[in-house]
Amino acid sequence: MAGPPKKYARNEQQSQGSSNGSSSASRDPTQRSIPRLDGNRDPIVKAIDYTKPTDLKNISEFLGISGWYTARGIEIPHALPHRPKNFNQYGRECGIMLNTFNVVKTPNTVVHQYDLNYTGDARDYTKRVLLKKIWNSNPVKAALGEPTNLWVWDGNRLSWSSKRLDREDTRITVDLDAEEGRPTREGARGNKHTIHIRWTRQVDFNHMQAFLNGQASWSTECIDTINFLDHVMREWPSQQYTQIKKSFFQRGEQRFDLGGGIEAFKGVFASLRPVLDDRFQKSLSVNVDVANGTFWRAQELTRAIGQVFNCTPPQFSQRFKEAKRDWKNSILKKDLRRFKRVGVSTTHTKTPTQWTIDEFVNMDANEATFPDPDDRQPDVDPRRLRQISVSSYFRQKYNINCMPGVPVVRMTKKIRKGPVYMPIDVLKIDTNQRYNIKLSDTQTSSMIKFAVTLPRDRWAAVQQGVRLLNWPSDPYLRHYGLQVSPNAAKVKARILPSPTVHFGAGSKEPTIKPQDLIAGRWRLDGRKFAINNKDHPVKAWGICCIQGRGSPPVQAVEAFAQKFVQIYEGHGGLIVAHPQHGKKPWMGPGNLSDGGEMVQKVWNQTGNRYAMPPMLLFFIVNDRNVDVYRRIKKSCDIRFGVASQVLQAKHVMSASPQYISNVCMKVNAKLGGATSVTKSQLIPKVAPRSASIPTMVVGADVSHPAPGAASTEAASFAAITVSLDPNFVKYWAEVQTNGNRVEMVTTANIDNHFGYMVKNWIQKIGQGRAPQRVLYIRDGVSEGQYAAVLEEEVKDMKECFKKLGCKDMPKFTVVIAGKRHHIRFFPDAGKGDRNNNPLPGTLVESGCTHPFEFDFYLCSHVAIKGTARPIHYQCILNEGEWASAELQQFIFEHSYQYVRSTTPVSLHPAVYYAHLAADRARAHLNDNPVSSGKKESKADQQSSTGSSSKQNVEIAPLMAMQNARGLKEVMWYI
Structure with missing residues (x-):
């Protein structure tokens, strides 16, 4: 069976309102293509008896693919791979301490699970702040018998207790205005809410233990139990510290200023999950790690604005x-959006009132008006009462003169159906407000310095986190x-044997020394x-030196060009001498004020010099301005289809041989070459037939916008990417x-782009035949999305082979590569590198x-920092049917042949190259015209994180690359 059963596909199609069950029907990129978890939609199918399908987001993230099938009520496909019977025995053994702590005792008491529902005066009962106020209110606590009874709440619609309530459905009404000591004003919308607590089931600990013992399969009861235990772990820390998902930040922790009104401080991450533990038993474990959080600095809003905008x-x-x-179209309005949903408190009243910012509006305190609260007329629409300006109201009521000429803030809460406007000079940002906007370059640099710690310091921080919990x-x-061991798990890892890394004929050292392979660095x-x-x-090439402060003199550019030719040829690169100009390139100045015409001039003058289209263009820039970089790449890739290399002026002037060698690696790859090739000593022993099986x-x-x-x-x-x-x-x-x-x-992207590369592979590599095996390495999906990778992406890829007339379908092996986790390795003393980081090839199973x-x-890499x-x-x-040792060795060995590095890399190159290509393609956006001057970079806001937008958004396709000279056939993105 190639993937999940058709039942999964039918459920997905029904949830999308689709009437076409064909896999070739294009999936619309404006639709959520998979269940809504971390930005994607849930199916209509409801397996766990939660109030709404969206409550799936509250369950543990570490259920594995089988657990997620069970959570959605779908039969687990028999084709899903099981853990191999035997561990990898190749290489050498190494003791590794993990930042995981085994659960040594699980509950054997009776625990009841309850569903929660909310009704009342609020329009939206998904706001966590409101739900928290309701749950923590005195009437609710009294009705639930706290603190005698210890209730656990998931922050949304589930709760647990060892107490069984007298009624099946308990209702508790709360008046939050009365709770906060200010009765609801006449004419204002009420603040009363009713919480409905309904008993649903008793938590089944025996079933979870049977599952871990291998005596029972996944079930919703088992998932409920793990979910409960995960929330028990978080309940007490969440009451003591600032909680952000599964991380906790201690109030009063020392702050680290990142600039722009933002600060960072460290916390502790903790998460419970089922594991194969260090004693090879199926059990539960708690992963503890350092959490680095970015927060708004608690200060006056006016001061924060001054820092943000400098x-x-x-x-x-x-x-x-x-x-x-x-x-509406102003940059200031867009920049002020970063304050959206930030919590603030008033400073002009004895008892501060908390508000949440909705947005800044295009009115100052003199222009913004609202119904005068002193003009009270019963049975009259508040909007028809006498209007008063914000500045007049504050002057009359509080004797405060509001700052003129600056925008007022509209709040999320309304009063008497009307908007609430506040002047910025009476607001203060609340403490511990998370900052989740993309950091600037300087903030990112500061954050890296703050977050990066050596293994010994990180391990000390983990131990501090355990003490904090x-x-x-x-x-x-x-x-x-529930009892957790205070001692970390220690496992026997393997350090896999390194491959032989080969260079070209004529090399002084044709292979890399074993000690350099283990050290993870060579020259x-x-x-x-x-x-x-x-x-x-290279027959026709040119160097454009962009003019401005810091641009190198002509002599430095000429010296760099001469050294580049010497070093590139020393590495085996080919530069053909011109009858008149020899190997000296065209060199000339460039001016950014010319916009896209700057590249046009370089292209024309280089082409005229050689009487042929240029093959390679260098551009020397004065700083790391991403907009300038992308404008150059856009012209070279889209208009001219020419390989290009951007250099920084300071490096050109220093012209160090090591830097030039690094440039040579990139240039060589863009011209169809590669730095090194690995040859395995182990795979032929593990899988003798592997080399003879045509494999793609x-x-x-x-990647998503931040x-x-x-x-x-x-x-x-x-x-x-395709090999x-x-x-x-x-x-x-x-x-x-x-x-x-999305x-x-x-489907459209797989049809048009993957299909194009498959056709190339069959013609040029397979000699008319499709590969027998396809190894598909997919990056950046959560466990809840694994099934959709199989049912959507792999299914579409197989359709591509069918459309090309392949009679024998390639056998797919699909591997998910994940970086967003908190597992770290701490080798025994003297068994790691000089910083005691794990050596390349360290495998933990x-x-x-x-x-x-x-x-x-x-x-597979060596950490630089x-x-x-x-x-x-x-x-x-x-x-x-890849053997586990073959797959592990294959992935590890390929990290040594990344074309632009003299180190092994952390991620398999196929995925690494996809990252590079996606980042480069941001320059190909249709809405980023080539022009002069510094522009607001929309592409700066791109990332792989974030939640889903609620409305459908039309996204224009990228501009097509110019391929007349075969740019797409080489590694243009390096």
């Missing part, structure tokens, strides 16, 4: 005055009988590229927009892995 109040007032001319004193753990000195640019020798490696990644300004209209990018040689060194790449926050690669499914953690983060690989389909 301006004084008069300067901000001037910006507002200019923006009001076209407020204080499990022995946790009343909820004690009450429910290119005296080595020639394994594959040079013989198919694309495919990588894919979908939360914040304009992110609901910005494009997501789907990038797919284009038998050694899996070089990869084609295709990128296209993928709707707004995680699954759409127990202690933190799934009890029954085929997953593993692999650290901080603590190394291994990659979590999970195999969710294995039609190709």
